[in-house]
Amino acid sequence: MADLHFVRKAMIEEQEPPAATAGVAGWVRENLFSSPLNAILSILSLGFVFYVLSALLPWVFSPTWSATSLGECRELTGGGHGKACWGVIRERWLQLMFGFYPKELYWRVVLDFALLIVAVAPVLFTKLPRKMLYFSAVYPFLMPWLLWGGSIWNPIAVAAGFVLGFFAHKYARPAFGGLAAVILAFLLPIIWWFFLAGPLANGLASVLPLALETVESRNFGGFMLSITIGVVAIAISLPIGILLALGRQSDLFIVRSLSVGFIEFIRGVPLITLLFVASTLLNIFMPPGTDFDIILRVIIMVTLFASAYMAEVVRGGLAALPKGQYEAADALGLDFWMAQRLIIMPQALKISIPGIVSTFIGVFKDTTLVSIIGLLDPIGLSNSIRADQAWNGVVWELYGFIALMFFVFCFSMSRYSMFLERKLQTGHR
Amino acid sequence: MTSLTDPPKESFRLGMLIYDTRYRSLTIQIVALIGFMIFAAWLINNTLYNLAEQGKTIGFGFLSDTAGYDINQRLLDYNSQSSHWRAAFVGLLNTLLVAFLGCITATIIGVFVGILRLSNNWLIARLMTVYVEMFRNVPVLLWIVFTMAIMIETLPAPRAFKGDDPQASMVLFDSVAFTNRGVYIPEPLFSRGLGDMPILPDAANPDCQLNEAGEVGDSCGIFQINIDLLFLVLVLGASLFVSGRIRKRADRIQNETGDRPNTMYLRLGVVILPFVAALIALGFHLGYPELKGFNFKGGTYLRNSLIALWLALSLYTAAFIAEIVRAGILAISKGQTEAASALGLRPNRIMSLVILPQALRVIIPPLISNYLNLTKNSSLAIAVGYMDITGTLGGITMNQTGKELECVLMLMLVYLVISLSISAVMNWYNERVKLVER
Numbered sequence A: 001m002a003d004l005h006f007v008r009k010a011m012i013e014e015q016e017p018p019a020a021t022a023g024v025a026g027w028v029r030e031n032l033f034s035s036p037l038n039a040i041l042s043i044l045s046l047g048f049v050f051y052v053l054s055a056l057l058p059w060v061f062s063p064t065w066s067a068t069s070l071g072e073c074r075e076l077t078g079g080g081h082g083k084a085c086w087g088v089i090r091e092r093w094l095q096l097m098f099g100f101y102p103k104e105l106y107w108r109v110v111l112d113f114a115l116l117i118v119a120v121a122p123v124l125f126t127k128l129p130r131k132m133l134y135f136s137a138v139y140p141f142l143m144p145w146l147l148w149g150g151s152i153w154n155p156i157a158v159a160a161g162f163v164l165g166f167f168a169h170k171y172a173r174p175a176f177g178g179l180a181a182v183i184l185a186f187l188l189p190i191i192w193w194f195f196l197a198g199p200l201a202n203g204l205a206s207v208l209p210l211a212l213e214t215v216e217s218r219n220f221g222g223f224m225l226s227i228t229i230g231v232v233a234i235a236i237s238l239p240i241g242i243l244l245a246l247g248r249q250s251d252l253f254i255v256r257s258l259s260v261g262f263i264e265f266i267r268g269v270p271l272i273t274l275l276f277v278a279s280t281l282l283n284i285f286m287p288p289g290t291d292f293d294i295i296l297r298v299i300i301m302v303t304l305f306a307s308a309y310m311a312e313v314v315r316g317g318l319a320a321l322p323k324g325q326y327e328a329a330d331a332l333g334l335d336f337w338m339a340q341r342l343i344i345m346p347q348a349l350k351i352s353i354p355g356i357v358s359t360f361i362g363v364f365k366d367t368t369l370v371s372i373i374g375l376l377d378p379i380g381l382s383n384s385i386r387a388d389q390a391w392n393g394v395v396w397e398l399y400g401f402i403a404l405m406f407f408v409f410c411f412s413m414s415r416y417s418m419f420l421e422r423k424l425q426t427g428h429r
Numbered sequence B: 001m002t003s004l005t006d007p008p009k010e011s012f013r014l015g016m017l018i019y020d021t022r023y024r025s026l027t028i029q030i031v032a033l034i035g036f037m038i039f040a041a042w043l044i045n046n047t048l049y050n051l052a053e054q055g056k057t058i059g060f061g062f063l064s065d066t067a068g069y070d071i072n073q074r075l076l077d078y079n080s081q082s083s084h085w086r087a088a089f090v091g092l093l094n095t096l097l098v099a100f101l102g103c104i105t106a107t108i109i110g111v112f113v114g115i116l117r118l119s120n121n122w123l124i125a126r127l128m129t130v131y132v133e134m135f136r137n138v139p140v141l142l143w144i145v146f147t148m149a150i151m152i153e154t155l156p157a158p159r160a161f162k163g164d165d166p167q168a169s170m171v172l173f174d175s176v177a178f179t180n181r182g183v184y185i186p187e188p189l190f191s192r193g194l195g196d197m198p199i200l201p202d203a204a205n206p207d208c209q210l211n212e213a214g215e216v217g218d219s220c221g222i223f224q225i226n227i228d229l230l231f232l233v234l235v236l237g238a239s240l241f242v243s244g245r246i247r248k249r250a251d252r253i254q255n256e257t258g259d260r261p262n263t264m265y266l267r268l269g270v271v272i273l274p275f276v277a278a279l280i281a282l283g284f285h286l287g288y289p290e291l292k293g294f295n296f297k298g299g300t301y302l303r304n305s306l307i308a309l310w311l312a313l314s315l316y317t318a319a320f321i322a323e324i325v326r327a328g329i330l331a332i333s334k335g336q337t338e339a340a341s342a343l344g345l346r347p348n349r350i351m352s353l354v355i356l357p358q359a360l361r362v363i364i365p366p367l368i369s370n371y372l373n374l375t376k377n378s379s380l381a382i383a384v385g386y387m388d389i390t391g392t393l394g395g396i397t398m399n400q401t402g403k404e405l406e407c408v409l410m411l412m413l414v415y416l417v418i419s420l421s422i423s424a425v426m427n428w429y430n431e432r433v434k435l436v437e438r
Helices: A023-031 A036-060 A070-076 A085-098 A104-124 A132-148 A153-176 A178-207 A222-249 A255-270 A271-285 A293-320 A324-333 A334-369 A378-386 A396-424 B021-053 B083-118 B124-138 B138-155 B228-255 B264-279 B304-333 B336-343 B349-381 B387-403 B402-431
Strands: B178-180 B184-185 B186-190 B194-201 B223-226 B286-287 B290-292 B295-297 B302-303
Touching: A036 B124, A036 B387, A070 A085, A085 A104, A085 A222, A085 A378, A104 A132, A132 A153, A132 A222, A153 A178, A153 B387, A222 A255, A222 A293, A222 A334, A222 A378, A255 A293, A255 B021, A255 B138, A255 B402, A271 A293, A271 A334, A271 B021, A271 B349, A271 B387, A271 B402, A293 A334, A324 A334, A334 A378, A334 B138, A378 A396, A378 B138, A396 B124, A396 B138, B083 B124, B083 B304, B083 B349, B083 B387, B124 B304, B138 B304, B138 B349, B184 B304, B194 B228, B223 B228, B228 B264, B302 B304, B304 B349, B336 B349, B349 B387, B349 B402, B387 B402
Parallel strands: none
Antiparallel strands: B178 B184, B184 B302, B186 B286, B194 B223, B290 B295
């Protein structure tokens, strides 16, 4: 019988993969030319990319950095319209950043936003020392003082109200019981703010005048204004949003109806109508003689706007929490607020972080709307820069610069939220 | 509530309002209600006092006064002698027009981009990602003013079309002209048209007397509906209804016998033939825009503010819709596709019969809320001078009459009604497609 079976005696040498499936050629074949349709699409989009870049790159790389007027740009580029005029950015970028804030006081804004990062960092990164949270608590009072200036005793007097409330709660609880402590903790600071804080701050200021130079609100502008409105609105809207979300989930009919009514009303109207309220109506709603500053009014309305959206985000987080968590908290004998504080909110807020960040991005983008009611945000400023004789007719450079700034800011935040989402995923699926 | 209490052994004490869980919720609610009412009363009181101080009264009578301003893009007959009511209504129609156009284009672009982002063609997928990120991370207001700037700065002026050797020319067989004032497209005309029908005609109005041609004047009635358009819509609606009946019949036959009659040609014919017949009967032809003097005459004129707003809103919203579509398709597990192909379905049948019906359940709710966002964002029209309801009622009318409170309230009410009706549709849809589990 013939020896038909085959036994391999030596290993075949390892072969290179076929040239068409490996390396660059393989990648191109698989990702760009896998089918006739894909090949056509690839060639078309290559052509499109080439077309766009061939128009855009010469425009971007134009040697007009030193120009001081549009006419000078035209001379530098030989009169062509296909070249950008970057002189306007060199000359006005500080204005686009800070508006008409006094030049010698720019450091205050920069310091303010640098401190903002320090204040926010311990909230976002749990690895940082917990002591830094004390600074985060001080920052809300420091921030407006640095931006607007004035006597240092004003923010201290306001902060003292909170401290007063805290101590009232702490010491009244053992003495008078829980309910009286809560009422005291609300009443004492209100009495303090309305009747004592003002005279005391004035008195201290006359004794020890520690003050920064005051900057009027109408000098605020540019990205500084957008960031101020966005950050303040989001920071205040978070607690309001949590309360509204809890109200919306509550079994109490009246509390629920009020919350739903507020949320649906705010979400149903465009922000611009709320800004109209800020610019024309808010002072009418207030007691006679109140004259809120326009930026404060805008911040109030944007905060209300953001809290309705925040409430929906938090509600999503609450709804995503398994029912067992609520039941377990009840089984431990925790009361409503303790259960919320210790069990529900830490998990629900964690789930809602991506939503919170995207709400913030949305609010930050929406701050451009204030240009419609006449504030000088970047878009409003770009119009006033064009009103200058030297730069009359500059459009693309300004819009391009503003768009790029917004893009960098919003894109990096959305990436950060994606990173956070992955990091916080503690393996539920 | 968190704990159970024993039935009360003692009579009612005041403290039980707070410490007894049976009464506590009632107490909290009453306190909340009283607090809210005090707050509302405080606001109203302040408002009334301040308005009295400024010498203003609250009332909506000003809406019947003459508006005195012109609206350049309008769907209804309007002139500067019309009332503020009418201006607001024209503005509302403009809002709905741009919202409607925007939603349609945004959906088309968004679905397209969303599917292409999942393409296995690396270049196409990257390009679409760039598009989505570019539009999502830049404020919509910037896109609107940017598009407007493109319209004004890069398109030729109408006079560039003049002369024997013009610098610019019309496109699509000389039927469409892109100018920096707007776009001129052919308009539908009916040589045997049925005329206009006045709504709520006022017999005392001299314009409502029939003239020699048997028609009424332009200013008769609150507004006039084009009967040709109405007729065409009715014909289309009727044929779609018949087509639906044919489909139902095919479904029934399939359920009974297992064979499905081929109804495609029949249904196409039922929809198209009556419509074409109606067009011919009405003497349908196109009126082309022509250059007369320094501007175009004839045709439909779309102002560049409308075009800029429409384009910017649809491109911006399309970026969000693309993400929704992508997420919706990705949400369907791969097993569905594999199971369907194991059953022997072809790829396009898998998409239309298995993937899309399931993906739509995920896609539609956020899609509708994006339509809502687009409608609300259309209020930014005021930045480019498109006269939507924010531009008329919340803009010129408010500034002219000084009735800020009434105007802003009405403006909010209009948007609320639009929003609430859209959410009602959404809830109805959600209820209908909800997964019925166990």
